C-alpha cells in the first residue's frame with residue numbers, strides 16, 4: 001500500500017523545507033562520524049602495533065656466574081611451564097659475545113675492543129606470549145635476585161606499556177566522546193524532524209482524518225532522518241578518504257619499524273559501518289520525534 | 297450501519313456535548329441532524345470517526361466498536377467514512393485537485409487511480425475549471441465544494457456532511473443536495489448536519505433533532521422544526 005515514490009518525494013521535500021536546519025544536522029552527523037572513524041582507525045592501528053610489539057617482547061634474565069647448571073635448568077623449565085611465555089632460550093656468555101661482535105661488524109660506529117676475557121654473562125632470553133604478563137614475570141624473577149641463580153632482570157616492555165595505556169585511554173575516552181556526540185547528533189536530528197513535523201501538522205491531521213495509517217505518516221520523516229544520516233556519512237567518508245593517503249603516509253614514515261596493517265577489508269568495513277550507523281541514528285532520531293506527535 | 301448506545305461526551309474542559317444518546321441508522325439511510333448551534337452535531341460526527349472518544353456508552357460503525365477498536369484499525373474505519381468538515385480542513389499549499397486527490401494519495405493509491413478519481417470528483421461538484429487554483433483563491437462555496445469532493449473521492453460507504461451548504465447560494469445548495477441524493481441512492485449512508493430549514497422541509501427525510509446534547513426528536517419523514 002505504501003508508495004515508495006510518495007515517501008521519497010515527501011522526504012526530499014521535507015529536507016529542503018528547512019535547509020539551514022537540515023544541513024546543520026547533516027554537518028553534526030558528519031562530525032560525529034568523523035570522530036567515530038578516527039577512534040576506530042586509531043584503535044585498530046594501535047592494536048596492530050601492540051600485536052607486533054608483543055611478539056617481540058623479551059625479558060632477559062642474567063644469571064649468576066656461580067649458578068649451578070641444575071638450578072639454571074630448573075628455572076628454565078619453570079619459566080617454560082608458565083603460560084605467559086612462548087619460549088625460553090639459554091644464551092651462554094660466549095654466544096652473547098659472538099652476537100655482540102656480529103652487531104659491531106655491521107655498525108661502523110661501534111667497535112669491540114679486543115677483550116681478552118668475556119665480561120658478559122650467561123642469560124635466559126624469554127619471549128612472552130602476552131605483553132600484559134611481563135610485569136608479573138619480571139617481578140617474580142626480581143625477587144630471586146641474589147639467591148644464587150638470578151643475577152639481574154632486564155625488561156623493556158615500556159613501549160608496549162605506553163601503547164597499551166594509550167589504547168585504553170583512547171577506547172575509554174573514545175567511547176565517552178562518541179556517546180556524547182551520538183547524543184548531540186540524535187538531539188539535533190530529533191529537533192530537525194520535530195520542526196519538519198510541526199511544519200506539516202495540518203497535513204498530518206488531515207492525513208489521519210481521511211484514513212492514512214501511522215506508518216504512512218511516519219515513513220517520510222524517517223526517510224528524511226535517514227537522508228540526513230546518509231548525507232552526513234557521505235560528507236564524513238569523503239573527508240576521510242581525502243586525507244587518508246596523507247595520514248597513512250605519515251604513519252608509515254613515523255612508525256616504519258611497525259608495519260601497521262589495517263587489513264584490506266578494513267576500508268570497506270568502515271564505510272559499511274559508518275553508513276549503517278548513520279542511517280540508524282537518522283531513523284532512530286526521526287522515530288523518536290514522530291512518536292510524540294502520533295501519540296494521539 | 298451506525299449504532300449509538302447510551303453515549304455521552306464530556307470534553308476535558310467539562311462541557312457536556314452529548315448526553316445519553318441512543319441512535320440507530322441503517323445502511324442506505326439519508327439522515328438530517330438538526331439543532332441549534334452548540335447542540336452537539338459536530339461532536340456526534342467526531343465520535344463516528346474516532347476523532348473524539350465517547351466518555352461513556354458504545355459507538356458502533358459498520359459492526360465495529362469504535363472506542364474499543366485497535367489503533368491500527370482506525371484508518372480502515374476512516375476510509376469507510378467520508379467527512380465534509382464544518383471548517384473544510386483544506387491544505388492552503390495544495391491546489392483544489394491536490395486537496396481532493398490527497399485522500400487517495402495518503403491511503404496508498406496509484407497515481408493513475410488518483411488522477412482518474414480526482415477528475416470524477418471535480419466534475420461531480422462542478423469544480424473542474426478551478427482544479428489548479430489554491431484554496432485562498434476560491435470563494436467560500438468553492439472551498440466547501442472542494443471539501444465535499446475530497447469526502448466523495450474515495451467512494452465511502454458512509455458520508456458525513458457537517459453543514460455542507462453553510463456557504464452556498466440557494467442554487468448551488470440545491471445542486472449539492474441533489475448530488476447527495478444521488479450518492480445516497482447509489483448506496484452510501486448519508487448523515488448531514490444542517491441549519492438549512494428549506495432543504496430539510498423539502499426532502500422530508502429522517503430528521504434527528506439535538507438539543508443541548510440530547511435527542512429530542514427523531515422522525516421518519518420529518519421537518520426542520522417540530
Ligand SMILES: Nc1ncnc2c1ncn2[C@@H]1O[C@H](COP(=O)(O)OP(=O)(O)OP(=O)(O)O)[C@@H](O)[C@H]1O
Nearest residue numbers: 307309311312313332333334335336337338339340
Ligand atoms: N474541542 C472541544 N472542547 C471543549 N468543548 C467543545 C469542543 N468542541 C465543542 N465543544 C462544545 O461542545 C458543545 C457542542 O459542540 P458542537 O461543535 O458539537 O456543536 P454543533 O451542534 O456542531 O454546533 P454548530 O451548529 O455551531 O456547529 C458546544 O457547547 C461546544 O462549545
Ligand SMILES: [Mg+2]
Nearest residue numbers: 337338382458
Ligand atoms: Mg458543528
